[in-house]
Amino acid sequence: QMQLIQSGADVKKPGASVKVSCKASGYIFTSYYLHWVRQAPGQGLEWMGRINPNSGPTNYAEKFQGRVTMTRDTSITTAYLELSNLRSDDTAVYYCAREYFVEAFDIWGQGTMVTVSS
Amino acid sequence: QSVLTQPPSASGTPGQRVTMSCSGTSSNIGRNIVIWYQQLPGTAPKLLIYNNNQRPSGVPDRFSGSKSGTSASLAISGLQSEDESVYYCAAWDASLNGPVFGGGTKLTVL
Numbered sequence: 116q117m118q119l120i121q122s123g124a125d126v127k128k129p130g131a132s133v134k135v136s137c138k139a140s141g142y143i144f145t146s147y148y149l150h151w152v153r154q155a156p157g158q159g160l161e162w163m164g165r166i167n168p169n170s171g172p173t174n175y176a177e178k179f180q181g182r183v184t185m186t187r188d189t190s191i192t193t194a195y196l197e198l199s200n201l202r203s204d205d206t207a208v209y210y211c212a213r214e215y216f217v218e219a220f221d222i223w224g225q226g227t228m229v230t231v232s233s
Numbered sequence: 234q235s236v237l238t239q240p241p242s243a244s245g246t247p248g249q250r251v252t253m254s255c256s257g258t259s260s261n262i263g264r265n266i267v268i269w270y271q272q273l274p275g276t277a278p279k280l281l282i283y284n285n286n287q288r289p290s291g292v293p294d295r296f297s298g299s300k301s302g303t304s305a306s307l308a309i310s311g312l313q314s315e316d317e318s319v320y321y322c323a324a325w326d327a328s329l330n331g332p333v334f335g336g337g338t339k340l341t342v343l
Binding site: 150159160161162164165176177210212213216220221223224226231 | 235250265266268269270278279280283284288289321323324329330331332333334335336337
């Protein structure tokens with residue numbers, strides 16, 4: 116069964132960093148781009164960036180440049196999203212998603228709620 | 234504010250056919266394929282349509298997608314109560330070098 120399992124909810128203070136994990140199983144981890152998408156409460160979807168799990172190159176949305184880092188550990192088929200200098204408007208559910216069809220995400224993680232509050 | 238424009242709501246009765254639109258620009262829909270996702274409350278989005286009009290395995294043929302110029306649409310025929318959900322369109326954007334999404338259309342089955 117192909118799936119992405121994410122780490123649990125987290126609460127951070129403004130200015131802190133958060134690291135979310137996304138473990139892949141049931142498919143060849145290094146064969147497909149892994150993307151990160153977030154959704155603020157009651158809002159739409161926002162793309163943050165992607166990582167090539169095979170060789171590691173990343174593409175980040177300009178909005179998050181300088182604050183976001185995407186990495187992966189192929190030995191445990193897990194990708195990570197780290198977002199630094201958190202602000203209250205970073206409060207959102209963060210999803211990882213596999214790009215299988217061109218530009219389309221066929222498998223999504225269950226989402227990780229990150230709350231930024233003082 | 235979302236890059237792609239979708240009407241915030243749509244509605245229909247069981248058995249009816251409904252359509253919802255998605256409007257973009259030459260930087261996204263005008264030059265790239267359109268994707269549609271369905272999101273039930275409290276769950277992750279689910280891929281509904283890829284490559285403008287292709288359905289992944291398991292998606293009923295009641296769902297269909299089309300694209301023309303800088304706009305796209307999703308049609309649902311034989312509406313069912315379980316179709317009540319939020320539907321998002323997406324397309325790769327040349328300026329962002331990544332996908333952009335619509336704000337979502339909340340479908341209500343009356």
